[in-house]
Amino acid sequence: MRLAQPLAREVVDQLAISFGVCIRPVPMYRLDTLTGQTTRLDIPCGATLSNKCPPCAERNRKLRMAQCREGWHLEDEPIIPPNEPTDEQRWLIEHRADWQAKRDVAAAAGENLAEYDEILAGIDADIRRSGLRGSVLGRSSTSRQRSTRRRQDAPDLPKRKRLPGTLGRVYEAADGKRFRPSMFITLTLPSYGRVMDGAPVDPDSYDYTRAARDAIHFSKLVDRFVQNLRRVAGWDVQYFATVEPQKRLAPHLHLAMRGTLSRKEIKQIAAATYHQVWWPSTDRVVFDGDELPVWDDSVGYLDPRTGEVLPTWDEALDAIGDDDEPLHVLRFGEQVKPIGVLAGTERADHLIRHYLTKYLTKSIAETCEPDNERQREHAERMTAALRYEPCSPTCPNWLRYGVQPKNARAGQAPGRCQGKAHKAEHLGYAGRRVLVSRKWSNKTLTDHRADRRAWVLEALGLSATEDQDPNRYTWRPVPPGDSSLPPLGERLLAEIANRQHWRALMQRLQAQADGTDLSATGEEVAA
Structure with missing residues (x-):
């Protein structure tokens, strides 16, 4: 049947994906300030999820693989010199000093300091x-402090003498060989009820509230683990971590x-x-259903029954x-799996490919899509538990419990928070999927991307260093409806042709390096 035939446009997308061509390119005009020439270029969208753009997502995944591999077993101490402050940063500090002086004068005169504090807070945000990292004053700007005493129901941390650096300890075998091993650690959350095949055996007794809160605040627990890890290890532990959902x-x-x-x-x-x-x-629950707080421009949200301003x-x-208990306390579960790893081994490569980066092209929910009705119902109950759970100080769900959210504004209502934590595809976790310490590979992602580009250009015999003046080009987006912009299908075909050319050239150069006669195999490419 004619309807069973594939659409040409879909075939173009499939072919683009097979050649690693972005299927959602962003058209931009590039002006060469040296020559005055304007060129239209398609910039890859840079998506990290394959459901948006598979080629860009896979490219980003491989970039993370390179980042993980380069930093895991460094032999030389990374050195990250601080950048010189920009003119804008210098001006902001001077501006801050000027207003701080004005506030000090006002304080000495006994004036109201609220306006000065608001201005200074805005400058600090800028x-x-x-x-710029850290506080201008060298201390936290908040005046609210909580006790730092350890909980009585938590064991003490072991202690170890502090060592300088980030590389860890060197060990020596009986034969005199020296080596520096690393580790791969898997951490899980505690049980919320007995599960079988990824779904609760008894959904009514499953603690969905605790599960939702643990997911929302999981990134904070990870931060605390790293702090404790460094405190116990004695050196500045560096790490590359990814967050994935269990079944x-x-x-x-x-x-x-x-x-x-x-x-x-x-x-x-x-x-x-x-x-x-x-x-x-x-x-x-203070407000539910149709009876919700009402907004007043002068004071914020009011109780509709009494007219009182909500806290x-x-x-x-x-x-x-000080004697109250926190809303929630997060802890890891008993399943903690540490593994020793040596550089250059198959185990190290396997862990990078199949654990640390395997699922980075999928959303949290996509990595554990339900296979049966029990799992689907479990996912729906988890989403329902997250709907009214506050995800941040600014979450509108606080109105449900009689509290104005931070920076409250008109139009907010419980259950309508747009935060990532409430969306089904995130399952409560709104943090970053990849967590990398500053001194991991001694490079930024931009540096790793430049390394990959330089390798390809060098393999093709092209210069990777020419036209590196950052001020030479200016960019602007192609406006919607621009008559000079070809249809997306035509642009994809042009990029596919370019990829075919570069791929063939790479194969030819590789064959020449290996001493292979391409003409004998029919693979010779015309110049």
Whole structure:
């Protein structure tokens, strides 16, 4: 039948994917300020998920593989010199100093400092956005502090003498050979109820509230684990980690660590790691259904029954006493799996390919799609548990529990938060999928991308260093409806032809390097 025949446009997409061509390119005009020439170029979309653009997602996955591999077993200490501050950063600091002086004068005169504090807070936010790290004052700007005493129900951390550097310890075998092993660690969350084939045996007793909160705050628990890991190890531990869901839909962590500790110590650190969420209580639902808080431009949200102003976020936090318990305490489960890994081994490559980067082209939910009705119902119950669970201080769900969210604004309502944590494809986890320490490979992703480009250009006999002046080109997007922009199918075909040419040239150069006669195999490419 004619309808059974494939569409030509779909075949173009399939062919583009097979050649690694982005199927959602962004058309841009590039102006060469040296020659005055304007060129239209298709820039890859850079998607990280294959359901959006498989070639870009796979390219990013391979980039992460290279990043993980290069940093896992470094032999030389990475050195990251600080960048010189930009003119904008210098101006922001001067601007901050000027307003700080004005505030000090106002304070001495007994004036109201609210306006000055608001302006300084805005300048501090601009300073952080400019790329400067740390606080201008050298201390945290918040005045609210919680006790740093360890919980009595958490074991103490082991201690070890501190060593300089990030590489870990060197070991020497009986034959005098020296080696520096590393580790691969898998961490999971605790049980919320007995599961079978990825779904609860008894859904009514399964603790969905705890599962939802653990997923939302999982990244904080990982941060605390790394802090404890460095404290116990004694050196500045560097890591490459990815977050994936288990079949039961709970997130878990795969972490490549440079250097090694004993398996006993790793398990002790995991057992001693916890994170406390000091948020207002959500035990009592104050507003539900059609009876919701109403907005007043002058004071924020009001109780529609009494007309009273709801507590602000800061007021709700101030109401939490020192003797109160946190809203939630996160801990890892008992399943902690540390493995020793040596550089250049098949195990190291296997762990990178099949654990650390295998699922990076899929969303959290796509990696554990339900196979049966029980699993589908479990996913729906998990999504329902996340709907009204606050995901951040600014989450509108706080109105459900009688608290104004931070930076409240008109039009907010419980159950309508647009945060990633509430979306079914994220299963509560809204953090980054890949977690990499600053000194892992001594390179940024941009550096790794430049390395790959330079390798290809060198293989093709082209220069990787010419036209490197960052100020030579200016870019602007092609406006919608531009008559000079060919249809997407035509642009994809042109890029496919380019890829065919470069691939054939690469094969020819490789064959020449190997001493293979391409003409004998019919693979010779005309110049």
